[in-house]
Amino acid sequence: MNKWMLFLVVLITSAAHAQQPNRAPGSKATAKPVLHGKDWVAITGKPLAATAGAKIFQEGGNAVDAACAMLAATATMWDVLSWGGETQALIYHPKLKKVIAINALGYAPTGATVEFFKSQGMDYPPAFGPLAATTPGTPGGLMTMLAEYGTMSLAEVLAPAMDLAKGYPIEEQTANSIEGSKDKIKEWPYSKKIFLPHLGEEREAPKAGEIFVQEDLFQTLSKLVATEKAALEAGKRRAEAIYAANERFYQGDIAKEIVRATREQGGLFTEADLANWSVKIEEPLAVNYKGIDVYKLQEWTQGPALLQALNILENFDLKSMGYNSAQYTHTVYQAMSMAFADRDFYYSDPAFEPVSPMEGLLSKAYAKERAMQINPNQNDPHIKAGDPYPFQGGTNPFLEILNAEPAQLAQHISREPLTGPTDPYLLEFQSGTTSIQAADKDGWVVSITPSGGWIPAVIAGNTGVGLSQRMQSFVLDKNLNPYNLVEAGKRPRVTLTPSLALKDGKPFLSFAVQGGDSQDQNLLQLFLNVVEFGMNVQEATEAANFNSLQMQSSFGDHAIKPGSLILREDTSPWVRDELEKMGYSMSFWKKTSGPINAIWFDWQHGTLWGGSSDYGDDYGIAW
Secondary structure: OOHHHHHHHHHHHHHHHHOOOOOOOOOOOOOOOOEEEOOEEEEEOOHHHHHHHHHHHHOOOOHHHHHHHHHHHHHHOOOOEOOEOEEEEEEEEOOOOEEEEEEEOOOOOOOOOHHHHHHOOOOOOOOOOHHHOOOOOHHHHHHHHHHHHOOOOHHHHHHHHHHHHHOEEOOHHHHHHHHHOHHHHOOOHHHHHHHOOOOOOOOOOOOOOOEEOOHHHHHHHHHHHHHHHHHHHOOOOHHHHHHHHHHHHHHOHHHHHHHHHHHHOOOOOOHHHHHHOOOEEEOOEEEEEOOEEEEEOOOOEOOHHHHHHHHHHOOOOHHHHOOOOHHHHHHHHHHHHHHHHHHHHHOOOOOOOOOOOHHHHOOHHHHHHHHHOOOOOOOOOOOOOOOOHHHHOOOOOOHHHHHOHHHHHHHHEOOOOOOOOOOHHHHHHOOOOOOEEEEEOOOOEEEEOOEEOOOOOOEOHHHOOEEOOHHHHOEOOOOOOOOOEOOOOOOOOEOOOOEEEEEOOEEEEEEEEOOHHHHHHHHHHHHHHHHOOOOOHHHHHHOOOOEEOOOOOOOOOOOEOOOEEEEEOOOOHHHHHHHHHOOOEEEEEOOOOOOEEEEEEEOOOOEEEEEEOOOOOOEEEEO
16 A cells, blocks of 8 residues: 555544534444434433333423423432432523523421430531431422423323333342331331331332332322412413312422421421422533533532532643543542542532622632642542632632631541442432433533432331431531531532533533532543543543542541542553552442433534443433
8 A cells, every 4th residue: 555545544534423413533432322312312310210201202292291291200210219309400492592590499398497406415417317408409400490491281291200100120239228218217107117028027118120119209290280270270380280289289289298297206397388488590601611610509519619610620631641640530530539628628508698609619710729739649528618719809708717627527537448449438428319311403401410319218208208317418517518507498419410511602512420429529530521522422421530538528527538549440550550540549449420411412413412331220212
């Protein structure tokens, strides 16, 4: 072959690669294929729930309708959430050409104070039971999204979930979770009635494949649909009829039963708590990373930590370091540790004073200062929150606490080695949540990370509604976070964190993951996999992640493990050696993230690319 023929072959090969959008040349085949869709993509945490979304799309619904159907289905199937949990969403509105944030997180009930929980001998609100519950958020979140941005009726969107409530073949994962939690479940009479149909037998939970029936929940959903129907027959418009159903849940007979049963079991809910709660439609927070606008929910979630990390990492040439090299891993780890230290100290419900200093925390100048503090050769196990106030023209009101922070955190440092993926600390750190991703050909995009009310959950009387466990994300010690102290009517700072990114004003990437405090670590790396290393969306969801535990857990005893790094077991020996020299304590496991779900938008061909990692029950369907 002469040099001109060789040049022609190289040119043709390069052109072929250029025509494969969002793909790394030479990348390996994935365990699951990319989902290619022209009209729509629906992805969530359970195959049956993804089918619910697909059914709604096939019946003519938009991405919001489909996302609401998947939300209802996953809540009914106990996919690490129930109907009494919370819903967080980002929606791209193609007509307005903007991202809209949905805050459907419940708040602390009347009587929930620092003094109350301390009087109970607690260092934090409990992880389980009626005192762990914030007010239900998911029903309101679903009905608000549907009323404001959907096209279908509540009856149409709830139909798949109602079929599931009448009885569906339960999956092994959920069935075994019930069996493993049955001692706790037996503490609550309404939970025992639903979850343990074989009470007194050796196995008291349902078996995998057994038809699991939730008649009480079916009746509750039927009441909502009946209320909508009556409102429509009375001449109400579609949205008004949906809000009539919402009113019945939060102010009518359903609310009364939730309150009665919660208080009967030792909770604090009042009827006013449910009646006064409402969904907030908010402006999201965003930063620009190399021409891509990345959107997260406000600081009542941990989402802005991803934005802070991107701002810090923009000061480094990550691509030249090499994918998951020791230097790359170290740099990203340090940036995440800084961002999460700020999360732990500053983030909270912005509706309450003091208000988190988000202008300073998200400023590029603050990020540059933080980037300069990174030692390129050594992990810093003493990273603490920075002071963003000078970057928004203010003075830090908690400087004395901030400077004393290492001493205050000492009691939360855990040096116990991890025993593996089922280590109790890690199960708390990475617990909870599912994710929902939906997009359609008309430009609607929905990213949701609903959660709360996971097994073992307290069932609220005869409603079939499992209550949230989100109160545990508050703190009772102002030295840990003076912004996130528990207070009636206040929302706790949660780990739940959907993501959307736009490029050139159009949707670029929609992504979310389950996994507690590890969520924004996994999502940060997914984003960098696509943007810096050219992976397609399925490659990016399956790619090796690493996880830092150098931050306060949002669950249990809120422990922190400085210098602790979880890597995939196929990490090369030389990377391990370099990281060990940098001061890291490493664990190596087969899987290093929760199931990641994402949609990438191929504007060149006008198609949708769906990705769902090869871990867990998460599943997607496209057309």
